[in-house]
Amino acid sequence: MVTLGDYLFVSGLLFTLGFAGVLLRRNLIIIFMSLELMLNAANLSLVAFSRFRTNSLGQPNYDGQVFVFFIITVAAAEVAVGLAIIVALYRARRTTHVEDINSLKF
């Protein structure tokens, strides 16, 4: 039987993979995708919490799913603006490599 812990375990692994991708890769687009993986891991644990927390009538608590809906919407806005920034940066600098974009580095 699949329990809440199994979903949380998968969610934690997915979050760690995204986190490692953000830390280890140097390409902006890969970093962006890894960021989205971390958001998805958080969403997965929220939906799992919503499924496993039932009220007295046996209905799942769907507040978690509404919350995930809002997170997905905000993530879509973030993707639109973030990818536009990456494209504008590539036009200005001809690179998507984070180590080449260090003008603000002290």
Place this chain on the structure above:
Amino acid sequence: MNSAAFFFIAVLTLSAAVAAACLRQLVHAALSFAVALVGVAAFYFLLGAEFVGLVQVFVYVGAVAVLIVFTILLTRHGTDENRGFNWSGVVIALAVLAALLWAIMRTPALYVAAQPGVTVTVRQIGEALMSDYVWPLQCVGLLLTAALIGALVLVLEEKR
């Protein structure tokens, strides 16, 4: 049946996520990323969250993955990254994994099994969105409009 489906989807999603974070070729990484998103959507369907699963397929697989592929095509250049490996990043990632596992192990309801056969219908979520969550919904609409205009302004700026 349910456990087998869970195991299959978990292996698919996690291996696709590993591929998305590790592959050198950007387009291959983007395709693995799309597979991982489909796997997360399959988790949602397995959890009985049909509305969220459909939103995940529409927004992430339909829009975000395609946008990322477009960006890869717009910013393509030949070099790949071979500039050393950041071992401290591995250590930090393992520390985060250990902290997460520690937090999961302390969850009181860790071994709760699901009640069989309860799904949240789209009707319930729609009623919640239109009654309790109507102000957040309006704010999200405003945010999406602002993001749309912002993305257009950012990309069009060069042409003046």
